[in-house]
Amino acid sequence: MTPALSALIHAHLVALWSRLVDRRGQGTVEYVGMVVMVTLLVAAVAVAAKGWAPDIGNAMKKALSGAIGRLTDGLG
DSSP: OOOOHHHHHHHHHHHHHHHHHHOHHHHHHHHHHHHHHHHHHHHHHHHHHHHHHHHHHHHHHHHHHHHHHHHGGGOO
């Protein structure tokens, strides 16, 4: 192995290692995970409430639809 090839391999391994230990974007992944968990929780409550209290399920559906409508109002 020539010294130039060895240096090239070393440079690529150092770059790969730095990408693997880089923590940029970690916060975004955590926020997405929290949003998914909250969504699943709300969906589970809505499904459970549908059987014994349909008013709660409909109220949650209406509230969530209104909140999403307010959030996306300026995007259309």
